[in-house]
Amino acid sequence: MTPGTVALSIIFGIMGLGSAIGFLAANKRKLNLEEWAVAGRGLGLILVWILLAGETFTTFSVLGISGWIYAKGGPTLYVLIYLTTGQVLIFFLGPLLWELGARFRLQTLGDFFAQRYGSRLLAATVSLAGVVFLMVYLQLQLTGLGIIVEVASFERVGRNPAMIVSTAVIACFVLSSGVRGVVWVSVLKDFLLVGVAVIVGIGLPYLHFGGIGPMFAALIKARPGFLTMPGGTATLTHSWFISTILVDSLMFCWPHFFASAFTAKNGDTIRRNAVIMPFYVLPLALILFAGCAAILISPGLRNGDLALLTAVRATFPPWVLGIIGGAGALTAMVPAAIQILTAATLLAKNVYRPYVDPGMTEERVARVARIAVGGITVGALYLALNTSPTLVGLLILGYSGVAQFGPGIVLGVTWRRVTSTGILAGLLCGLALAAALSFTGRDPYLGLNAGLFGLGLNVAVVVAVSLLGSRQPNGFAAPSAS
Amino acid sequence: MLKKPSTLSVLLSLVPFTAMCFTVSLWDRVEPTVLGLPFNLAWILFWLVLTPGIMWTVYGIERRR
Numbered sequence A: 001m002t003p004g005t006v007a008l009s010i011i012f013g014i015m016g017l018g019s020a021i022g023f024l025a026a027n028k029r030k031l032n033l034e035e036w037a038v039a040g041r042g043l044g045l046i047l048v049w050i051l052l053a054g055e056t057f058t059t060f061s062v063l064g065i066s067g068w069i070y071a072k073g074g075p076t077l078y079v080l081i082y083l084t085t086g087q088v089l090i091f092f093l094g095p096l097l098w099e100l101g102a103r104f105r106l107q108t109l110g111d112f113f114a115q116r117y118g119s120r121l122l123a124a125t126v127s128l129a130g131v132v133f134l135m136v137y138l139q140l141q142l143t144g145l146g147i148i149v150e151v152a153s154f155e156r157v158g159r160n161p162a163m164i165v166s167t168a169v170i171a172c173f174v175l176s177s178g179v180r181g182v183v184w185v186s187v188l189k190d191f192l193l194v195g196v197a198v199i200v201g202i203g204l205p206y207l208h209f210g211g212i213g214p215m216f217a218a219l220i221k222a223r224p225g226f227l228t229m230p231g232g233t234a235t236l237t238h239s240w241f242i243s244t245i246l247v248d249s250l251m252f253c254w255p256h257f258f259a260s261a262f263t264a265k266n267g268d269t270i271r272r273n274a275v276i277m278p279f280y281v282l283p284l285a286l287i288l289f290a291g292c293a294a295i296l297i298s299p300g301l302r303n304g305d306l307a308l309l310t311a312v313r314a315t316f317p318p319w320v321l322g323i324i325g326g327a328g329a330l331t332a333m334v335p336a337a338i339q340i341l342t343a344a345t346l347l348a349k350n351v352y353r354p355y356v357d358p359g360m361t362e363e364r365v366a367r368v369a370r371i372a373v374g375g376i377t378v379g380a381l382y383l384a385l386n387t388s389p390t391l392v393g394l395l396i397l398g399y400s401g402v403a404q405f406g407p408g409i410v411l412g413v414t415w416r417r418v419t420s421t422g423i424l425a426g427l428l429c430g431l432a433l434a435a436a437l438s439f440t441g442r443d444p445y446l447g448l449n450a451g452l453f454g455l456g457l458n459v460a461v462v463v464a465v466s467l468l469g470s471r472q473p474n475g476f477a478a479p480s481a482s
Numbered sequence B: 001m002l003k004k005p006s007t008l009s010v011l012l013s014l015v016p017f018t019a020m021c022f023t024v025s026l027w028d029r030v031e032p033t034v035l036g037l038p039f040n041l042a043w044i045l046f047w048l049v050l051t052p053g054i055m056w057t058v059y060g061i062e063r064r065r
Helices: A003-025 A033-041 A045-056 A059-071 A074-103 A109-117 A120-152 A159-209 A212-222 A238-253 A255-261 A267-297 A304-315 A318-356 A362-385 A390-414 A420-439 A450-468 B007-022 B039-064
Strands: none
Touching: A003 A120, A003 A159, A003 A318, A033 A074, A033 A159, A033 A318, A033 A362, A045 A159, A045 A255, A045 A267, A045 A318, A059 A074, A059 A120, A059 A267, A059 A304, A059 A318, A074 A109, A074 A238, A074 A255, A074 A267, A074 A390, A074 B007, A074 B039, A109 A120, A109 A255, A109 A318, A109 A390, A109 A420, A120 A159, A120 A255, A120 A304, A120 A318, A120 A362, A120 A390, A120 A420, A159 A212, A159 A267, A159 A304, A159 A318, A159 A362, A212 A267, A238 A255, A238 A390, A238 A450, A238 B007, A255 A318, A267 A304, A267 B039, A304 A318, A318 A362, A390 A420, A390 A450, A420 A450, B007 B039
């Protein structure tokens, strides 16, 4: 067998095992919308931890972290931090969001806005924007997956066929088992990912430099200044670092966070989860070590995203490459599945139902959501197959974009006076400003993350419009749904 | 509406933000290396491990209220 065949068989074996777990997980359960979208709100601490970790640790965190440190150096450290500080915010906000979710039977971010502000226009706008950002994120997972299979198979399997096959598999297990299937695939993925982090994070430095310390010493000597900010960039300075951590700490704004948070058994589960989550960031530090090693092992790559896998391929036997590739593929499949599921539910429940067929039953919503899974999958696949450089810009816009939901969520539970008109106006202004800065190459702008400017304008407009308008009822003050 | 957390909880929760974010220009350097790691990376890892401890304390405070 050629090295490519060995590695590929292991990758497909792991993907097959993952998919089988996904299909079996929902066995014997009646798959209504509540079960499909939020697992009947019955998951305990460990499963919620795995689910939230599963959606946070994506191919972007594996290929992206190592790729960023390879290309940009020091500024990459921000990733380790916002994942931690973001949990501090979730600690305070999460239990309340869960409680509201259970009391008013909310299943999506759109439901939250619809219930609090009583405006279907606002809920549909948030949902549509959410779907767009999810599609961008999804496209990145698929591209990452394609890269993994391509490199691990020694270029024997092309990126495009790999993406098409695996996307079809993901769509199938989302359709058949919903969020519960994703959780169980995530269990396998997490075990593999931690193992892989240890292998590459410790193995690469030891095999090439005799240890992590000597590796860093060699790197500091070869590239002085690279491991501090702005590293290999001109613009990613300390002010960029602080502002980016602040904006990205609003990660609870991602629609799939809401979906996952609602799967918990109770609010306390979310809170304890937020306490222990930073431990899960430690494997990412190991991936970062591996990326640092790759700088010296495989210098001169034009695409930083290939750095980790190229270094691994040059160092380890094919079967190790296969395991790493398989873990990487699952790391793409899990978040992709959550994102497809969330986007489909948003479209069916918060856009299609209120505008096309308000009298629709939950069963019908579930059916429309399943059709939407097909549409979203094909759309993201199309984006992934026709990647253009502007999509990197789109991802940055994705993060600063979802942050614009922040005022609607936070003020919605802290300020009685806030109105739906205010939130909608603020959201549109914030999105427009963040997009304008990103698309004209002004991110960072004046040394700060573009999303922060959007957020500042957003909050100012929300406060001004809310105070000028008349009072509106608070949907969370209403009696509960059940 | 969000139940206001105690002042102590808020102050403790600001520690990770202060240590790992706002003070970046104080610790973003390579020397001295700690256990072979560049200083900035070692600093972050140290606080990364400490943060669950801090938040566990906050958890205890909020639960008692």
